[in-house]
Amino acid sequence: MNSKSRYAWAYLMIAPTLIGTLAFWFWPAVYSIYLGFLKSENFGLVNHWVGWANYERLFKDDEFWRNLRNTMQYVVLFVPATIVLSTLFAVLLNAKIKGRSVYRVIYYLPQVTMAAAAAMVWVIIFAQDYGLLNSALGTHIAWISDKRFAMYALVIVGVWGAIGFNMLLILAGLQGIPRPLYEAAEIDGAVGFRRFRSITLPLLTPTLFFTSIVLVIGATQIFDSIYLIIGKTNVALPAVRSLVYAYYQNAFIYYDQNYGAVIVNVLLVINLILTGIQFLLQKKWVVYD
Amino acid sequence: MNMRQKSAAAVAGALLVSSLALAGCGNSNDGGEAAGSPSAGGASAGGGSQKSVTISYTIWDKNQQPAMEAIAEAFTKQNPNIKVKVDVIPWGEYWTKMSAAAPAGTLPDVFWMHGGQFIKYATGQFLEPITDKVQAGEIDLNNYASNLGSIYTLDGQNYGIPKDFDTIGLAYNKELFDQAGIPYPDDTWDYAKLAEVAKKLSQPDKGIYGFGAKMDTQAGYWNDMLANGGHIISADMTKSGYDEPASIEALKARYQMILDKASPTHQQMTDTDTVEMFKSGKLAMIFDGSWDNGNLASSDIIKGKYDWAPLPKGKVARGNIINGLGNVMSAKGKHKEESWQFLKFLGSKEAAEITARMGAAIPAYKDTQDEWVKSKPDLNLQVFIDQAADATPYPSGSKSYPIWFAKESEIMSQAWGGAISIEEGAKQVAEMMNQAIADEK
Numbered sequence: 001m002n003s004k005s006r007y008a009w010a011y012l013m014i015a016p017t018l019i020g021t022l023a024f025w026f027w028p029a030v031y032s033i034y035l036g037f038l039k040s041e042n043f044g045l046v047n048h049w050v051g052w053a054n055y056e057r058l059f060k061d062d063e064f065w066r067n068l069r070n071t072m073q074y075v076v077l078f079v080p081a082t083i084v085l086s087t088l089f090a091v092l093l094n095a096k097i098k099g100r101s102v103y104r105v106i107y108y109l110p111q112v113t114m115a116a117a118a119a120m121v122w123v124i125i126f127a128q129d130y131g132l133l134n135s136a137l138g139t140h141i142a143w144i145s146d147k148r149f150a151m152y153a154l155v156i157v158g159v160w161g162a163i164g165f166n167m168l169l170i171l172a173g174l175q176g177i178p179r180p181l182y183e184a185a186e187i188d189g190a191v192g193f194r195r196f197r198s199i200t201l202p203l204l205t206p207t208l209f210f211t212s213i214v215l216v217i218g219a220t221q222i223f224d225s226i227y228l229i230i231g232k233t234n235v236a237l238p239a240v241r242s243l244v245y246a247y248y249q250n251a252f253i254y255y256d257q258n259y260g261a262v263i264v265n266v267l268l269v270i271n272l273i274l275t276g277i278q279f280l281l282q283k284k285w286v287v288y289d
Numbered sequence: 290m291n292m293r294q295k296s297a298a299a300v301a302g303a304l305l306v307s308s309l310a311l312a313g314c315g316n317s318n319d320g321g322e323a324a325g326s327p328s329a330g331g332a333s334a335g336g337g338s339q340k341s342v343t344i345s346y347t348i349w350d351k352n353q354q355p356a357m358e359a360i361a362e363a364f365t366k367q368n369p370n371i372k373v374k375v376d377v378i379p380w381g382e383y384w385t386k387m388s389a390a391a392p393a394g395t396l397p398d399v400f401w402m403h404g405g406q407f408i409k410y411a412t413g414q415f416l417e418p419i420t421d422k423v424q425a426g427e428i429d430l431n432n433y434a435s436n437l438g439s440i441y442t443l444d445g446q447n448y449g450i451p452k453d454f455d456t457i458g459l460a461y462n463k464e465l466f467d468q469a470g471i472p473y474p475d476d477t478w479d480y481a482k483l484a485e486v487a488k489k490l491s492q493p494d495k496g497i498y499g500f501g502a503k504m505d506t507q508a509g510y511w512n513d514m515l516a517n518g519g520h521i522i523s524a525d526m527t528k529s530g531y532d533e534p535a536s537i538e539a540l541k542a543r544y545q546m547i548l549d550k551a552s553p554t555h556q557q558m559t560d561t562d563t564v565e566m567f568k569s570g571k572l573a574m575i576f577d578g579s580w581d582n583g584n585l586a587s588s589d590i591i592k593g594k595y596d597w598a599p600l601p602k603g604k605v606a607r608g609n610i611i612n613g614l615g616n617v618m619s620a621k622g623k624h625k626e627e628s629w630q631f632l633k634f635l636g637s638k639e640a641a642e643i644t645a646r647m648g649a650a651i652p653a654y655k656d657t658q659d660e661w662v663k664s665k666p667d668l669n670l671q672v673f674i675d676q677a678a679d680a681t682p683y684p685s686g687s688k689s690y691p692i693w694f695a696k697e698s699e700i701m702s703q704a705w706g707g708a709i710s711i712e713e714g715a716k717q718v719a720e721m722m723n724q725a726i727a728d729e730k
Contacts, residue, residue: 234706254695
């Protein structure tokens with residue numbers, strides 16, 4: 001087989017994924033950039049070119065800055081908590097304990113739970129009057145409608161949902177660490193936390209780097225828990241509204257796709273910057289052998 | 290070999306199925322002729338060339354689904370080649386889905402239209418005009434009560450056929466009134482009386498409240514504002530009425546009921562809708578629309594224990610919002626002729642009578658309302674018909690309505706949740722509405 005036909009085969013094999021990615025991810029992103037320069041009427045069938053006007057409006061909009069701050073606050077709270085807890089559970093479940101697979105399944109369960117159903121359960125847990133959380137703590141906090149607490153409620157739900165999958169990734173990373181290293185460390189007298197600190201953690205950094213990139217991008221796009229748990233008539237909504245929620249409101253409730261488009265375009269740029277920064281910083285902490 | 294045998298069997302199977310289907314058609318035609326009904330014979334003769342089609346009919350109220358399906362069935366009985374599939378998309382997602390379907394050309398063949406959304410869809414030419422059919426006398430828009438025939442008209446073109454109308458009533462739980470020894474609400478009540486009785490009926494420690502002072506428009510404070518002499522929007526739709534002192538006063542009076550613990554808090558009412566609280570016997574009184582009676586009646590807890598009264602009188606008038614829904618058809622439908630036949634049937638007296646008899650909604654067709662009132666003889670449904678005469682039309686009918694209406698609830702929920710004052714909320718809504726009106730000019 002010559003190399004040309006080998007390439008042809010390769011492209012044929014990746015075609016389903018490639019076409020799907022181009023049609024459902026790449027094209028909408030490009031189209032959003034185009035929409036951002038328009039003022040559309042009649043459900044997008046009539047369009048006028050307005051240049052940067054939508055962006056000018058966005059940067060003068062106090063609500064946009066507040067939504068951006070909310071989104072970043074969520075990222076800062078959610079990502080470290082998820083990484084630390086996922087690593088902790090992964091290390092514990094990597095040890096030889098009784099009923100290990102049962103625990104693995106339990107921690108992975110949130111991943112296979114329907115988001116909408118889980119949200120309903122969380123609403124009951126957080127309820128002010130009869131909620132489980134308040135009766136456990138002996139408090140009377142309006143977890144999801146007090147603007148001081150609503151963000152933490154969302155972070156709790158987010159971390160709960162994210163641990164399963166990230167734990168799995170980290171578990172795979174742990175099992176990729178060669179056994180002899182631990183044996184050598186043991187001979188050198190490194191046990192317990194010292195072993196974790198000097199061997200496990202450094203060798204886990206490539207996995208942690210990957211999870212943190214994916215988690216940051218995912219966290220900036222928080223939407224469904226706000227939609228399902230906070231809700232649109234909640235007095236705390238302005239304190240937790242994310243950029244994607246603002247996009248949804250503008251594009252689908254206020255019928256302003258153009259303003260919605262500039263919000264997600266700005267989010268795209270923010271994500272590129274955040275990912276770029278992480279790639280620059282990786283030299284300082286990621287260990288590749 | 291094996292493979293070939295399998296595919297041969299499949300082909301044979303397919304042939305068998307299709308020949309059976311053909312035989313089935315033949316049989317049913319024979320049956321029709323054997324029945325000897327001349328009209329049926331004529332229909333099937335004409336139907337020989339007509340293909341059987343299925344059209345879609347999309348609605349947003351699950352409680353009305355049985356009645357709409359009964360109408361569809363009655364229609365198919367008369368037009369055996371046209372089947373109708375009734376789909377329900379809940380109100381919360383209805384217009385989001387429709388606004389995606391419209392530019393894509395995938396609107397349902399026939400669907401419910403709301404006065405607030407009509408102009409957008411009509412100006413975009415997504416709705417099929419029925420003007421020539423009206424002019425040809427296929428349908429008479431004077432058949433409908435209270436000028437409802439004119440709602441779905443734009444620039445001299447007709448697009449919709451009135452389906453029903455609705456007004457707002459005061460639903461009350463008789464049992465809670467009896468326990469407190471307080472006489473039931475009647476047409477002498479004013480807002481002061483409502484507030485006073487609501488306070489008396491409340492037992493917050495038991496989770497029972499007198500009134501659901503909900504943050505709501507059509508079945509909420511819009512009625513209060515009108516009764517108090519305020520406005521939602523000026524008659525020419527150019528200026529918001531939210532910042533008029535009379536409007537603000539009415540809004541404050543409603544909110545005061547929460548502060549007085551005569552009503553659940555905003556958060557409680559967000560967690561559990563007031564209608565659900567009423568249905569579980571936790572609320573003595575709510576405002577609710579005539580369209581919702583079927584929903585209230587479905588609760589076993591309050592069955593036979595609730596009734597309706599007119600809304601209380603305000604300083605200036607008895608406020609009430611009247612709204613009429615319409616049936617429209619898509620301009621891009623594949624089966625327009627069949628859709629028109631169904632649309633026409635939906636506007637017929639027969640369809641109105643099915644709607645009335647099943648208690649689904651107050652039909653728009655003249656002189657069929659009594660049957661709706663009688664559909665639940667133990668309830669005073671007459672209050673909805675009586676209030677229609679002086680009611681204010683739903684403030685839609687402008688291009689800016691869908692925008693300001695969506696933003697209104699977001700601002701008012703800040704006021705109802707206590708983050709800003711009622712006055713501040715009302716002023717912000719007025720400013721937002723005036724801006725939306727200016728933007729759509």
